[in-house]
Amino acid sequence: MNIRVLRFVCLALVFSFHVLADEHNHKYEGEEEVVLWMNTVGPYHNRQETYEYYSLPFCTGPKETIGHYHETLGEALQGVELEYSGLDIDFKRDKEKIQYCSVSLSDEKYKAFVYAVKNHYWYQMYIDDLPIWGIVGEIDEGGEAFYIWTHKKFEIGFNGKQIVDVNLTSEAKVKLEVGAQIPFTYEIKWHASTVVFEERFNKYLDPNFFQHRIHWFSIFNSFMMVIFLVGLVSMILMRTLRKDYARYSKDEEIDDMERDLGDEYGWKQVHGDIFRPCTSPLLFSGLIGTGYQCVSVALCVIIFAIVGELYTERGSMLSTAIFVYAATSPINGYFGGSLYARMGGKQWIKQMVVSAFLLPVLVCGTAFFINFIAIYYHASRAIPFGTMVAVTCICLFVILPLTLVGTVLGRNLAGQPNYPCRINAVPRPIPEKKWFMEPFVIILLGGVLPFGSIFIEMYFIFTSFWAYKIYYVYGFMLLVFIILGIVTVCVTIVCTYFLLNAEDYRWQWTSFLSAASTSLYIYLYSFYYFFFKTKMYGFFQTTFYFGYMALFSMALGLMCGTMGFIGSSLFVRKIYSTVKID
Secondary structure, rough: OOOHHHHHHHHHHHHHHHHHHHHOOOOOOOOOEEEEEEEEEEEEEOOOOOHHHHHHOOOOOOOOOOOOOOHHHHHHHHHOOOOEEOOOEEEEOOOEEEEEEEEEEHHHHHHEEEEEEHHEEEEEEEEEOOOEEOOEEEEEEOOOOOEEEEEEEEEEEEEEEEEEEEEEEEEEEEOOOOOOOEEEEEEEEEEEEEOOOHHHHHHHHHHHHHOOOHHHHHHHHHHHHHHHHHHHHHHHHHHHHHHHHHHHHHHHHOHHHHHHOOOOOOOOHOOOOOOOOOOOOHHHHHHHHHHHHHHHHHHHHHHHHHHOOOHHHOOOOOHHHHHHHHHHHHHHHHHHHHHHHHHHOOOHHHHHHHHHHHHHHHHHHHHHHHHHHHHHHHHOOOOHHHHHHHHHHHHHHHHHHHHHHHHHHHHHHHOOOOOOOOOOOOOOOOOOOHHHHHHHHHHHHHHHHHHHHHHHHHHHHHHHHHHHHOOHHHOHHHHHHHHHHHHHHHHHHHHHHHHHHHHOOOOHHHHHHHHHOOHHHHHHHHHHHHHHOOOOHHHHHHHHHHHHHHHHHHHHHHHHHHHHHHHHHHHHHHHHHHOOOO
């Protein structure tokens, strides 16, 4: 008897492994089993509020259960909860309508189904990694009777040994009543398809939405803005700087008595303070280092998405982003550590720790706060404890050591200050100026044009994440990202010039924050999008939306702020290395 049990267990394990292997290489032989995985169920208008499929009183098929594990970190973080349906599906073998289980509606089950129908619950399934969506039920026109769909009709297309198309039709509407016995049935229809395996995800894309004329027009509009801004900045600064250089050259020809009696003004007057370290250099260098890393991650992930079509695999985009972020940690350490060293900072270990953990702490803190709410709601978005441990290990044993390597290299290779001007021992007093030249006003106005260059693209990105669209036009995203960088640098250079011309040398924080203020307008736009473009409701979905939109805006602000600081730094170094200073 024990030998028979052992043989059965071994066969079951081999069979399970065999099925999963087919799912990975996507090739099936003869009438090999095809697995239908049930994923999640939740309100249609709240895309992120999802629960395990069997949290509703659905019943499973008669086949033995096959366990599923999270294959990637991205799957675990995105709440993918695959459970075996128990339905008997074989490759290329049709199956007529057959009942696989039934549910006797107790009062508790009745209320669960009615709540799901009232809130327009939908569910998601997977066959051979192809997603399928279905609706739980519907309400009659009078709003008094509730119905549930009990029959699933699968139409599966194949090309050779591979599955290339899956469609689900929900049929057999049954009224929900306490004490009723509800049968659940399914049928399978196979048909040959001309769709090639590499293009099987094209049916999920929406070119009419993403390649609409408005999208093309917004790209063209942003491109024209770039040409206009670059031309305007070049013309104004070149003409203005030429006049400044001419005036300063003329000042060199007069004697000291006349220069003391003369009316000197402008950016040259702060040459002794222009390279003075900014306030809070440790925090500032940490922000700049993190910004460099975020820019690198964004560019790498966008390029990988263009080349590798990451949208076709569950959780692959998030997994790639985490891997790239960890791998680019030396960039953070190098630029943050070298900037801190040039500013004369002594607490380089503390600075390194701040750089390494600045963004992870903010992201993990927000995610864990939302996670507590998800646990309370019993949502599938609740992050497992093992995943939390994995993320913590990545931060401690990958990101921190790599940031340390980058910091050491940055301090030794680029940590020596090589400013074109000497720094005065005593700071120069900052004269009073008009209200619109104050740093606070410049910071608020600095993000308007960069936001204007990307807000149309933000609509498409928001819709793909918060609604049921798959974002695939990463070529557009790369172009918009480049446009954003150019517009941000141009605007920040102009802001820095106006600030210096008012003899205010506090340009480091001003250049960073004026560019980073783009994120403020993005976050304000997310409020407009939430209230006027979506039908989200409930505490969990609202918290999820505004929490992660805050993180998205913050990361974008770090990138824009860093690009603005880089542009201003090059500009300041250029103009002060050209003018002759005693």
